[in-house]
Amino acid sequence: MHHSRILCGPRARLLTLLCIPGVLCGAPAALAAPASPETVAVQLRDAAIAGHDIAYTWVSELTTRFGPRPAGSANEQAAAEWAAARLKALGFENVHIETFPITAWVRGSESAQLVAPISQPLVAAALGESPPTPPGGIEGDVVLFGTFNELKAAAPGSLSGKIAMVTQHMVRAQDGAGYSAAVAARTDGPQAAAERGAIAFLLRSVGTDSHRIAHTGTTRYVDGRVPLPSFALSAPDGDQFERLAALGQTIRVRLVSGASYRADAHSQNVIADVRGGERPQEIVLLGAHLDSWDQGTGAIDDGTGTAIITAAAKLIRDLPHRPRRTVRVVLFGSEEVAQPAPPGGAFGGHAYVTTHQAELANHVLTGESDLGTDDIYAVGLPKAAFSGAFADTVMRVLTPIGVLRAEHPPEDAGSDVGPSVEAGVPAFLLNQDAMRYFDIHHTPDDTLDKVDRTQLDQNVAAWAALVWLAADSAVDFHSHEAAAPHP
Amino acid sequence: MHHSRILCGPRARLLTLLCIPGVLCGAPAALAAPASPETVAVQLRDAAIAGHDIAYTWVSELTTRFGPRPAGSANEQAAAEWAAARLKALGFENVHIETFPITAWVRGSESAQLVAPISQPLVAAALGESPPTPPGGIEGDVVLFGTFNELKAAAPGSLSGKIAMVTQHMVRAQDGAGYSAAVAARTDGPQAAAERGAIAFLLRSVGTDSHRIAHTGTTRYVDGRVPLPSFALSAPDGDQFERLAALGQTIRVRLVSGASYRADAHSQNVIADVRGGERPQEIVLLGAHLDSWDQGTGAIDDGTGTAIITAAAKLIRDLPHRPRRTVRVVLFGSEEVAQPAPPGGAFGGHAYVTTHQAELANHVLTGESDLGTDDIYAVGLPKAAFSGAFADTVMRVLTPIGVLRAEHPPEDAGSDVGPSVEAGVPAFLLNQDAMRYFDIHHTPDDTLDKVDRTQLDQNVAAWAALVWLAADSAVDFHSHEAAAPHP
Numbered sequence: 001m002h003h004s005r006i007l008c009g010p011r012a013r014l015l016t017l018l019c020i021p022g023v024l025c026g027a028p029a030a031l032a033a034p035a036s037p038e039t040v041a042v043q044l045r046d047a048a049i050a051g052h053d054i055a056y057t058w059v060s061e062l063t064t065r066f067g068p069r070p071a072g073s074a075n076e077q078a079a080a081e082w083a084a085a086r087l088k089a090l091g092f093e094n095v096h097i098e099t100f101p102i103t104a105w106v107r108g109s110e111s112a113q114l115v116a117p118i119s120q121p122l123v124a125a126a127l128g129e130s131p132p133t134p135p136g137g138i139e140g141d142v143v144l145f146g147t148f149n150e151l152k153a154a155a156p157g158s159l160s161g162k163i164a165m166v167t168q169h170m171v172r173a174q175d176g177a178g179y180s181a182a183v184a185a186r187t188d189g190p191q192a193a194a195e196r197g198a199i200a201f202l203l204r205s206v207g208t209d210s211h212r213i214a215h216t217g218t219t220r221y222v223d224g225r226v227p228l229p230s231f232a233l234s235a236p237d238g239d240q241f242e243r244l245a246a247l248g249q250t251i252r253v254r255l256v257s258g259a260s261y262r263a264d265a266h267s268q269n270v271i272a273d274v275r276g277g278e279r280p281q282e283i284v285l286l287g288a289h290l291d292s293w294d295q296g297t298g299a300i301d302d303g304t305g306t307a308i309i310t311a312a313a314k315l316i317r318d319l320p321h322r323p324r325r326t327v328r329v330v331l332f333g334s335e336e337v338a339q340p341a342p343p344g345g346a347f348g349g350h351a352y353v354t355t356h357q358a359e360l361a362n363h364v365l366t367g368e369s370d371l372g373t374d375d376i377y378a379v380g381l382p383k384a385a386f387s388g389a390f391a392d393t394v395m396r397v398l399t400p401i402g403v404l405r406a407e408h409p410p411e412d413a414g415s416d417v418g419p420s421v422e423a424g425v426p427a428f429l430l431n432q433d434a435m436r437y438f439d440i441h442h443t444p445d446d447t448l449d450k451v452d453r454t455q456l457d458q459n460v461a462a463w464a465a466l467v468w469l470a471a472d473s474a475v476d477f478h479s480h481e482a483a484a485p486h487p
Numbered sequence: 488m489h490h491s492r493i494l495c496g497p498r499a500r501l502l503t504l505l506c507i508p509g510v511l512c513g514a515p516a517a518l519a520a521p522a523s524p525e526t527v528a529v530q531l532r533d534a535a536i537a538g539h540d541i542a543y544t545w546v547s548e549l550t551t552r553f554g555p556r557p558a559g560s561a562n563e564q565a566a567a568e569w570a571a572a573r574l575k576a577l578g579f580e581n582v583h584i585e586t587f588p589i590t591a592w593v594r595g596s597e598s599a600q601l602v603a604p605i606s607q608p609l610v611a612a613a614l615g616e617s618p619p620t621p622p623g624g625i626e627g628d629v630v631l632f633g634t635f636n637e638l639k640a641a642a643p644g645s646l647s648g649k650i651a652m653v654t655q656h657m658v659r660a661q662d663g664a665g666y667s668a669a670v671a672a673r674t675d676g677p678q679a680a681a682e683r684g685a686i687a688f689l690l691r692s693v694g695t696d697s698h699r700i701a702h703t704g705t706t707r708y709v710d711g712r713v714p715l716p717s718f719a720l721s722a723p724d725g726d727q728f729e730r731l732a733a734l735g736q737t738i739r740v741r742l743v744s745g746a747s748y749r750a751d752a753h754s755q756n757v758i759a760d761v762r763g764g765e766r767p768q769e770i771v772l773l774g775a776h777l778d779s780w781d782q783g784t785g786a787i788d789d790g791t792g793t794a795i796i797t798a799a800a801k802l803i804r805d806l807p808h809r810p811r812r813t814v815r816v817v818l819f820g821s822e823e824v825a826q827p828a829p830p831g832g833a834f835g836g837h838a839y840v841t842t843h844q845a846e847l848a849n850h851v852l853t854g855e856s857d858l859g860t861d862d863i864y865a866v867g868l869p870k871a872a873f874s875g876a877f878a879d880t881v882m883r884v885l886t887p888i889g890v891l892r893a894e895h896p897p898e899d900a901g902s903d904v905g906p907s908v909e910a911g912v913p914a915f916l917l918n919q920d921a922m923r924y925f926d927i928h929h930t931p932d933d934t935l936d937k938v939d940r941t942q943l944d945q946n947v948a949a950w951a952a953l954v955w956l957a958a959d960s961a962v963d964f965h966s967h968e969a970a971a972p973h974p
Contacts, residue, residue, distance in 0.1 A: 060730070063727075064727060064730040064731060064734065065604075065605070065734070066605055067601065067605045067606070067607035067727070068607055068608070074606070075605055075606065075607075078605075109598075111596075114554065117552075118552070118553055118554045118562055118565075119554070119561070119562065120554035120555055120562075120784070121555070121781070121782060121931075123931055210936045210937075211698055211700065211932050212700065212782075212783065212930070212931035212932045212934065213698065213699065213700070235936070236932070236934035236935070236936050239934070239935065239936055240550075240551060240554070240784070240934070240935075243547070243551040243935075244551060247551065247552070294608070295608060295699075296699065297607070297727070443699070444608075444610055444699035445698050445699045445723070447699065447723035447726070447727070448723070448726065448727075448730075449697045449722070449723050449726055450697075
């Protein structure tokens with residue numbers, strides 16, 4: 001403590017930041033001359049790793065005070081207002097809320113029951129955006145398909161009066177590739193089932209757990225609506241159906257959903273800047289989403305994402321000098337019900353692009369945190385900076401906290417910043433370990449107890465360091481040549 | 488295969504048993520003379536460890552064909568009829584069903600909702616036997632108590648119009664001791680809350696997991712009824728309530744339960760014997776229960792228990808000579824709603840004692856398998872045989888599969904055989920590792936995927952070896968002296 005005061009007492013904010021109890025203060029060299037961007041990045045990284053309370057406090061308060069935050073809900077709006085107030089209190093600039101209209105989907109009372117060959121309550125969740133059943137429910141025999149391709153191979157009319165179910169199992173993979181491989185059955189299954197005459201669609205949850213917890217998620221509009229009442233069943237229920245089928249039993253279920261829509265709803269994006277010192281018009285855009293599915297409290301999807309980018313930007317904001325470029329945090333609304341086009345197509349990522357069209361050419365780089373709380377293990381830089389001096393600097397800073405260089409520039413940066421990327425903004429990706437994420441994703445089980453504080457801090461460290469390096473540089477991430485890092 | 492046939496072809500059933508594909512057959516010495524009881528116990532043990540399919544097939548079919556088997560349900564009765572037919576097919580003797588009347592409790596449509604300070608769906612399960620709410624539910628402010636003792640310390644009338652909640656956390660412990668310490672809040676909480684004026688009772692689930700899954704369980708009748716509508720909340724919901732309270736928020740909930748009772752229901756015990764060769768009137772009683780809670784499929788509670796004792800007895804039944812004493816398997820009904828006395832007090836363990844009163848003095852030993860599927864790590868013999876030659880033989884056979892000698896004779900052998908033990912039947916205990924059991928116990932998550940086949944086989948091995956040694960002995964487990972094992 002005393003040592004800290006001697007070294008750090010008379011110095012500015014950077015050194016305050018570095019003087020974390022129990023951690024050594026910056027080396028005396030830091031006192032002698034302005035620190036290089038790389039040195040500052042290392043200091044930001046180490047401050048976060050040492051335990052920066054902002055991220056955990058943020059996600060704890062967000063999930064406790066507002067619980068589930070489905071798009072268009074009062075909880076989502078209240079969370080946005082709280083977030084804006086908190087961002088102002090943290091010292092961000094240009095803090096404001098941008099509202100946009102949506103049609104909100106509201107889960108109703110719902111149930112699923114095996115009625116033959118035995119009576120058994122099932123654990124099910126209506127898929128997002130899917131229409132209600134009649135009040136008495138829908139009852140029918142279930143036809144199982146081991147994969148979505150098998151359903152698509154069924155003849156038109158062959159499912160007339162039946163309930164189609166895809167029992168495909170999702171593969172656990174570090175990079176989340178199992179999700180991409182499985183999710184088409186959820187987004188496009190209702191349409192494929194409807195085209196073959198089915199009266200409802202069931203899906204073994206797109207998830208990697210084996211608990212009686214169903215994974216919801218949005219489905220695709222076709223001609224302005226999701227074609228069928230559609231439900232995810234928990235993985236053990238899917239297993240049970242497969243075993244019953246193997247015993248030669250006919251499986252009959254009753255499904256009830258009281259889902260509804262509110263056409264006059266709205267959602268909102270929350271914007272907050274750390275204004276750049278030299279090139280404030282140039283923006284490094286950090287995204288995450290404030291909305292969540294309705295059964296959990298959106299802790300890892302995406303409370304932690306909002307916490308990570310906010311905490312990283314706050315560390316940068318608290319430095320003694322501003323980065324050259326502006327760092328912008330956007331906490332998006334209505335991500336979970338993202339549809340490729342209206343109706344139902346209004347979501348935060350689109351709304352941002354529409355509102356900020358004039359600025360987009362000055363968005364120099366963007367990235368999104370939306371894969372939970374577990375460690376970042378790789379960094380992918382845009383093609384223009386994928387190799388070269390800037391990338392080498394990034395790797396020197398991030399390698400010590402367990403981050404590899406990705407094999408390729410990112411092909412996809414996530415839903416929230418997706419429309420910005422489509423509009424030409426270069427994207428980076430900080431790949432998180434997704435081995436555990438899809439156990440919890442889109443379930444009632446997405447709650448604060450799943451957040452690993454040590455791994456959360458590692459995320460903040462990587463974001464703070466990388467964003468700082470990009471924002472304090474003059475690198476043109478748009479170009480096809482790797483530029484030299486600043487200075 | 489050829490080797491097996493040369494060694495084993497002309498021999499009787501014992502050797503057939505030992506000739507498991509991929510496993511060495513019995514040593515040639517076994518051909519020369521009748522095997523000692525200890526040698527047979529080792530052979531039974533090793534046959535089970537090598538993978539005896541009966542246990543897993545049993546629990547898979549039981550849970551798949553009959554799903555949840557709440558006491559008094561059609562599923563429970565159908566499972567009993569199936570079990571009796573299967574036991575006959577496996578070659579057991581004296582197979583029959585003994586029916587007894589019960590009042591069945593039936594879960595209805597139920598829900599729990601946080602209505603202030605925010606709206607959030609809660610994961611709750613009505614506690615077994617607890618009465619319904621009015622159709623529109625009960626709404627009230629929640630008063631939290633960190634422990635059951637704190638609730639009991641509250642003044643009479645102090646909870647008038649409120650909903651009382653005990654948020655006590657259960658401790659994870661290998662021997663399940665955390666359950667004993669926590670469960671009083673569930674059994675006696677409704678009464679304590681009612682005495683202080685509460686309108687409903689809530690409990691943080693008695694369980695060790697951190698999932699959005701509620702642990703039900705039975706509650707105590709007071710003057711012929713459970714005093715209040717009572718619910719368990721999932722652990723993360725309990726955490727959320729504690730955090731909201733720490734933020735100074737008033738917690739208000741709406742609870743709905745459509746539970747009902749059927750006074751004219753019945754349950755049943757299934758009996759099956761391996762008749763003893765020398766002292767058939769002397770009975771070693773093995774117990775487990777066929778009924779289950781209603782939200783899962785009763786895989787580990789207690790499908791695996793019924794599988795373990797059935798498979799162990801089947802191994803003994805298939806030996807080339809009978810044990811001296813009779814081995815009796817009882818698959819009890821209506822264990823989960825066991826109450827200390829009628830009304831509501833009729834359950835399988837009591838019914839067995841009532842029906843078999845005349846035989847009880849000849850029940851030489853009893854044990855129960857009702858703690859899931861994980862490894863047995865200790866064996867407790869009754870005081871009369873706790874040390875001495877019989878115990879030493881048992882330990883020589885069980886030590887190689889990871890079983891310690893318990894520090895004390897068992898004080899409690901379980902609910903099913905409890906009334907028999909109270910009537911004087913000596914009890915043994917094969918202690919299972921309960922570290923994982925209470926993650927799943929009494930939840931919708933009690934499904935087949937939780938069964939570990941390797942550990943299930945270890946259970947069968949320990950049961951087969953110990954039961955064989957006891958049944959083929961002349962040890963008087965009632966005496967206060969350890970007798971010598973047979974021969």
